Amino acid sequence: AQSVTQPDIHITVSEGASLELRCNYSYGATPYLFWYVQSPGQGLQLLLKYFSGDTLVQGIKGFEAEFKRSQSSFNLRKPSVHWSDAAEYFCAVSGYSSASKIIFGSGTRLSIRP
């Protein structure tokens, strides 16, 4: 069965510190992988995506993620967080078929310590 696990419900980091949000997925075929960000009461915005090719992908707002097939992981990183990065972050997986649906993890809430 397809699933996404985000093991950290809530993370607090200091402004300027580095960040890594964890994501593990279960999918029977080659996956599409995504990271989205959500501000309170808003919709989701795509940060970055992985379809194929280079396993290190760059996204918006200085975020990057690395696809590790052997670990079924797609962790999100940022070298230096800003107060405006405080939000909820969702990892998602889907497949290459046009019949695929997009499955989301339960999210990680990021708080920034001044």
Added chain:
Amino acid sequence: DGGITQSPKYLFRKEGQNVTLSCEQNLNHDAMYWYRQDPGQGLRLIYYSQIVNDFQKGDIAEGYSVSREKKESFPLTVTSAQKNPTAFYLCASSMEGGTEAFFGQGTRLTVV
């Protein structure tokens, strides 16, 4: 501007009433989705549609219904059979099933 429009942003209904949430997109996307969001549970898929006049149940379809009569529109009806309908509902669309989804701003439904 291209995008996805959900309306209304806030909706209040009495228990036992059906209510329909609107979702319209002008991105010319084939696939559309409805998700329900509850605190601590992420996004759970209610229904999705990959083409006009066709849709599939997601993980939590009980108590909900949809239609896809036009490519641009994918309304969601929350019926009285839904036991706990108070939630934040998000609509999304993608060029085709499985590719990156674009989201609306959501509708917060409160049933009293």
